[in-house]
Amino acid sequence: MGQDTASSKVRRDDSLTVLDNRTGKQYNVPIKHNTIPAPFFKTIRAPSGPNDRPEDESERGLRVSDRGFLNTAVIESSITYIDGDNGILRYRGYPIEQLAAKSSFLECAYLLIYGSLPTRAQLSYFEPEVLNHGVMHADAAGFFRAFRYDAHPMAILTSAFAYLGSYYREANPSLQEYLHEWCKGGPGCTSEHGQADFRLIGKATTLAAMAYRVRQGREFVVPPTGMSYTESFLFQLDHLSHSDAFPTTLTSGGATYRPHPVLVRALDILFILHADHEMNASSTTVLQTGSSLPDPYSAIAAGCASLYGPLHGGANEAVIRMLVSIGSPENVPEFLAAVKRREKVLSGFGHRVYKTSDPRSFIIRKVADEVFAVTGADPLLNTAMALHDAALKDAYFVSRKLAPNVDFWSGLIYRAMGFPMDFFPVLFVVPRVVGWLAHWRQMMLSPEGVKIWRPRQIYVGPSERPYVPLEERQGVEGIGKEPSVVVHSGITKRRRLVEEGSVAKSKL
Template sequence: MGKPAGSSSTETLSVRDNRTGKTYTVPIVDNTISATAFKAIAAPRKPGEREENETEKGLRVADKGFLNTAVIQSQITYIDGEAGGVRRGYPIEQLALHSSHLETAYLLIYGALPSAPQLKMFESEVLHHSMVHADAEDFFRSFRYDAHPMAILTSAFAYLGSYYSEANPSLQGQTLFTKGDKASLANMDKQIYRLIGKATTLAAMAYRVRQGRDFVTPPTGLSYTGQFLYQMDHLGQEDYRPSPVLEKALDVLFLLHADHELNASATTVLQTGSSLVDPYSAIAAGCASLYGPLHGGANEAVIRMLISIGSPDNVPAFLEAVKRREKVLSGFGHRVYKTSDPRSFIIRRTADEVFKVTGKDELLETAMALHDAAIKDEFFVSRRLAPNVDFCGLIYRAMGFPNDFFPVLFAVPRVVGWLAHWRQMMLQQGGVKIWRPRQIYVGPGKRDYVPVEKREPVEGIRKTPTPVVHSGMTKRTALADFKGKSKL
């Protein structure tokens, strides 16, 4: 900003402020304009205008839900809403066909496919760091038997950080991971090995505690997903090895789920990491974000939806209810993909392989009937609600995982993507700047405090707290008499 209108450069945007008659020129770089450039477009505050609008301080850019705001330059993943996506330039479909989860993890984090020795070293370090401290058993046993496994996993990632003071910038200095020198990078890599390696162990422990079973030490000689399945399922059998079909299917699903650009959880990791907190806390924050039904909880929601539909015969009535906004259609539509998510084709192929050994899931016919009906219905076609990747829940269900474990199976591989974005931000040119978005304040203007005895009550369902209807011990205690009992 600052160039006069009519500049010779065509890579600019001319903006005329009709309030003042001034014209401004905004540079366009990589088809992007800087939001802070609009701070130069200031105007005098009109009579009666709210002071909180800060008109004299320049324009603000409103973007509820980050629909069109770029917050970082990235070299990791690119999603084309029409054509699919690439990771470090490689089509996701090619990686799913030829690569493995840990090889793709290396690609996402370090920017290139590894050589054979590099991959061997990386896999060895990740698997070596799958062990957790013996005290972790007490931590996991402290949860109720019916605690949701995502609540356990989220807590476990944060808990993990308490063991590694060398990974905490609050203790070691705020440049711990931003210096980019050899020692800093080595420290960062060690945390990456630990988080990827221990993700499966923590997830398996969350699973086992729900089953009331002893925890299993990570075995040697198995793949990343083979080790994971072993820790979940081994009950002392000699020479136990997980099914190679399930092991491979899980690896493909992990690869597909490893990263998906700046989704809600990756953004949460970066938002949290921008304060220079330790990576374990940042990953825990991402895990909490993934827990939500609009994100990682979506594949669990798909299965619940299919169960509620019941059979293919009920699909037409369900879709009509969706059109009337009486039901919610899960597993269709995507913020970025406007055609079918390309991952869904890979998942369908993986599902066929799994169903060969497990038998078809009873919900598959309902899912396919829903898919076929929706992609032919103008209501859904016009809204570009194509099937997306959340139908992988059918595979998880066929493999015997409980519905509430699906988000965990999403979180474990997504640790890789979170770490790739976190590492990139730590090493970005110019250092890390804390993420601090603006708001548009529309609340009351400045007003004076009123003593409680002079206030008029404010009524309204959204303006007053809802009292809780107490029962049991609380109800009986309220009826009892004791010293210091409130008279209100």
């Protein structure tokens, strides 16, 4: 019996037979890793049919359509594995539950980027490298101070990553002679990759803390030494007096401020959970941007912008706004009825890959209890629990396999820890820099080299048509006729009255 199974495995033909009914031709498509190569379909050609438009390009090969990347693998990766049906998440093979329980964030960072958990010697090299790279050039203060007092911290942080790249010309392959080597992942690029990893992880906390402090009109803090990654981050956010400013060494029991150890560990676990999630929207954006070979700082800035959308990293902020709008547990049924009428979205529920509970949501729920034991429970917790329990029993959500994702609880923890709501996505970006770098590095060093990510489209617009002179054109409906307000233009109502000629008219 066992032998039969083994021999049938050997005999199995790992291919797909495709019959093109337009031509009667049959094709054999290879299957590897349960995947068929989309470029193969370009070899399937047919003469244009009666219903084809010239823009369908039937003679030039079949195209594959996948709006929103529902079933398209864009890269081979050894970094993170998600089994969405069974609620499994592993970094480089290690279950997320074990990493969250036993590892530090920087150990996980090493694991994600380099492929194995660090030895003691490797960790004692990696940790100080990252932490020492946290220091920013003093000029950066001017950059941060250029933002308005009420600028969203994500606007500041996204810009800050691109700004960071301006300090490292050597990181920009288009300014280097070894562009070709970058493409091949040759030795010319590896040392720069290492530098970029240390810098970007190290400076992510510094940039985030600067974005936080500038809005409060407070001085910036030089990253301390002698603290872990997350402790240093909390220090940079909350350090107050000048008596303990810029400490070069810290001793336990000294007069210097040390962040609360429960909050440090909670943030470390949250950072582990947020460090990577395979081909999510922002990681894909980093790879898409990185594929044209800009410097990694620009690619990370692009990822940061992508993460900010409420369907991705902005969801934890959206969850709190939703809970505030619901107000109290007795309003939950009414809210869920509105979701089912498609008037509202249940933020923090649903996921493109998970069709059961997100495994991170169980870990985060436990972290929430530990944090609440120190900070006191958030007043919205009861509403959150009522919403969570009701949605999990409701046929609408059950039938669509909508379960809580990581963002459902994380916002409540951040709120209990005293972070302003618009800072929540920043707390997602800082750890996700690690995942972005891991994916970017993997792509840059791939032995086949980097291919620019240039997807196809299905053109459904007008076919070729003659040019229309200005006087003969038909107006397009829906485009406003009134001039829009140009913010900051200085064109006031008083000026417009003069410019529109009402002075002249009133004199008549």
